[in-house]
Amino acid sequence: MRIVILEGSPNKNGSSNMLAEQFQKGATEAGHSVQIIDAAHANIHPCTGCIHCGYEGPCSQKDDMDEIRQKILEADMMVFVTPLYYYGMSAQLKTLIDRFCAFNSSIQRKHMKSALLTVAWNSDDWTFDALEAHYHTLVKYLNLKDQGMVLGKGCGSPSMTKQSKYLKMAYALGKEQVN
Template sequence: MVKNVLILSASPRKGGNSDLLCDQFAKGAEEAGHKVEKIRVQEKKIAPCLACYGCRNTGICVQKDDMAEILDKMVQADVLVLATPVYFYSMDGQLKTLIDRTLPRYTEIRDKEVYFIATAAAGRGAMERTVDAMRGFTDCLPGAKVKGTVYGSGVYQKDEVMDTKAFQEAYQFGKKL
């Protein structure tokens, strides 16, 4: 069965380590015959949630930016990949802002296979808080199943992740969808 894969790359650096792992995941998934779209969150206009709850009865956010289109794609996807560099033991602001803005339709983001990608200069232990925060989001999505996590540890400079086992692991997760 062909799956619709949506990769949300929150790396602020195009070609940064977490972005490269997203590309590897996409490569594996495409080779396996799946439909893949990667969104670079940094390149989208996504304002922070206003907590106005204007979406409560309509399911539509009062803010007019790129988030409505991204939400449509999240609802339609079979597989979600959430990728972030680790900043101060947490996900970066780009991914957190996107997650907060799913409020109008998060209950429609249901029955997804989910993969996490995290990169950090520190070791895997330092990334657990970040992965826990991403898992907290998916715990709110009805029927979501976390299928795997890629830990790109010990990487700081661009391209360093290419020489780690995480590089091949991201490809293999995509290939085995």
Template sequence: MKITVLQGSPHKNGSSNLLASEFIRGAKEAGHDVSVLDAAHMDMHPCLGCSRCGMNGECVHRDDNTIIRDAMLQSDMAVFVTPIYYFGMSAQLKMVIDRFYSYTTRLSGKKLKTVLITAAWDDNDDVMPCTVKHYEKLCRYMNFRDCGMVLGRGCGTLEATKGSRYPNDAYQLGRSL
């Protein structure tokens, strides 16, 4: 299976990317082809809602969205990786998802498998529900098939994340594919 990992953290060595690296390790050990796009550090611009693309054409922006689009359209699975900022995904990942608009028709027709990997500082029950609901709605709208989530709570530092169960959860999810 060809897997594209979309990292949405501005912290290259942060907790969410640590969890992603464990998922990747497991997926590679299971024999999958994994590529990583550091979306948070790519040249991206927000969707203008201009509809010039018609949901199935060229976007008015000339940026790295073409790299993401091509990778997504060639993949069997996408992995959304994000820290939790104010109970939602990072702006960097949200911008990537908003730009799906220019190829919604092609992308939703793929019935792509997806995974959500998150890391939040807080360790309480209400830190993840908004992000989970957003992800689930995205899956329904885009005809994605959710294959699992790693919702890392209490992962505010690398040390806390490494000492939690979440790196192993991410690894096991990758291995199970």
């Protein structure tokens, strides 16, 4: 299947992208075609709420979202990748998701698969409660089929993440994907 990975960290070689890389490795080995979209470094502007799109139509803004929209709609699975920022997803990833507004029904009709890869400094058991709740709500609303989450607690820096079990978990999640 075709998988798009939506990366939301400003750190190109940071911990969340390390999980994304491992997921990509596993999924590629399993025969899937994987494309990475670096939302944090793409030219994506926040939704202006103008509703020119009517919730399904051309967006009034001309930026990288035209191309990203096409890539998402050609894919069978979306993987959300984000560092934990104030107990939610990063603004970079949220900015991309808000722009789903202009092709919301198209996403809902596709019944795409999805996954969440995330890292945080904190390692309390409640660290990801709010992000998990948001992700599950998006899954429900967008008619996604959740394939799993890797919640990297205590992954505050790349060196901490390298020593953690989460890289292997991200690889395994990629590898176990079936068409």
